[in-house]
Amino acid sequence: MAFVNEDNLTELAGQRWASAHDPRLAELITALVRHLHEFAREVRLTEDEWAAAMDWLAATGRMSDEKRQEFILASDVLGLSTLVVQLNNRFTAKATPATVLGPFHIDGSPPAEFGFDMAAGLDGTPLFITGTVTDTGGTPLPGAVLDVWQADTDGYYESQLPEVDEARLRAKYRAREDGTYCVRTIAPKGYSIPMDGPVGDLLSRTGISHFRPAHVHFMLDEPGHRKLITHLFQEGADYLDTDVVFGTKDALVVPFTERPAGPSPDGGHLDRPFLHATFDFVLEPTPS
Ligand code: BEZ
Ligand code: FE
Numbered sequence: 001m002a003f004v005n006e007d008n009l010t011e012l013a014g015q016r017w018a019s020a021h022d023p024r025l026a027e028l029i030t031a032l033v034r035h036l037h038e039f040a041r042e043v044r045l046t047e048d049e050w051a052a053a054m055d056w057l058a059a060t061g062r063m064s065d066e067k068r069q070e071f072i073l074a075s076d077v078l079g080l081s082t083l084v085v086q087l088n089n090r091f092t093a094k095a096t097p098a099t100v101l102g103p104f105h106i107d108g109s110p111p112a113e114f115g116f117d118m119a120a121g122l123d124g125t126p127l128f129i130t131g132t133v134t135d136t137g138g139t140p141l142p143g144a145v146l147d148v149w150q151a152d153t154d155g156y157y158e159s160q161l162p163e164v165d166e167a168r169l170r171a172k173y174r175a176r177e178d179g180t181y182c183v184r185t186i187a188p189k190g191y192s193i194p195m196d197g198p199v200g201d202l203l204s205r206t207g208i209s210h211f212r213p214a215h216v217h218f219m220l221d222e223p224g225h226r227k228l229i230t231h232l233f234q235e236g237a238d239y240l241d242t243d244v245v246f247g248t249k250d251a252l253v254v255p256f257t258e259r260p261a262g263p264s265p266d267g268g269h270l271d272r273p274f275l276h277a278t279f280d281f282v283l284e285p286t287p288s
Pocket of ligand 2: 212
């Protein structure tokens with residue numbers, strides 16, 4: 001039997017982990033071992049650096065719970081989340097591209113009809129987002145559900161505000177018979193990702209901007225279609241080209257056009273100026 005030395009360690013560890021009962025687990029872990037060892041060799045990792053990394057991982061775990069996903073945040077700022085989204089959502093060119101989910105989605109948002117104001121009672125510039133939901137062949141998807149969520153004007157999501165006990169800046173809109181939808185909300189602002197944990201600590205030791213550009217999140221999960229998780233970004237917003245989680249895509253940047261007080265896109269009337277964005281969501285049918 002061969003004992004361990006620097007030259008054979010990677011191969012021995014790989015062989016050992018190849019015994020995982022599930023073949024996919026074996027593939028994942030043997031590749032992980034190979035790349036971790038290669039990393040340590042390439043940078044000649046010191047014991048102090050290894051210990052600091054273990055402390056950082058432990059702190060990241062301590063910071064994480066069902067509301068605060070510090071490991072996901074780490075994956076986001078390292079670009080891994082966006083890479084995994086890209087690898088798994090290679091839609092055809094006609095379909096709306098996907099981007100990162102982020103840690104702030106809450107399941108079970110209340111149902112909302114055309115024009116429902118998901119920002120009722122909150123200060124901010126009114127924003128209407130209207131358009132259609134169709135498949136890549138242009139066929140409208142009546143009744144399609146658009147699960148929408150966003151941060152408030154201070155950059156906080158409901159899940160970051162323990163005192164909020166009812167749905168706030170989130171709702172599940174339903175497209176009408178002709179596939180049209182209308183979201184009413186307030187204009188989002190760019191915001192900082194949470195900086196009070198180990199991810200923020202690491203970022204603050206770099207020149208990286210810790211901000212995300214103004215955006216609204218959407219999730220559409222229609223039977224017979226690939227699930228779409230995406231955002232719409234405000235054209236001209238700050239941080240579009242430095243998004244800390246690498247989530248911005250050209251096709252998702254839309255103008256938020258200023259409109260005077262008067263008729264509003266929900267068929268009503270507003271007595272103050274508002275913003276209007278239009279966007280047609282196109283879902284890729286699942287292969288039959
Ligand atoms: C978000 O857009 O909600 C988000 C995404 C990744 C990290 C932090 C926030
Ligand atoms: Fe967000």
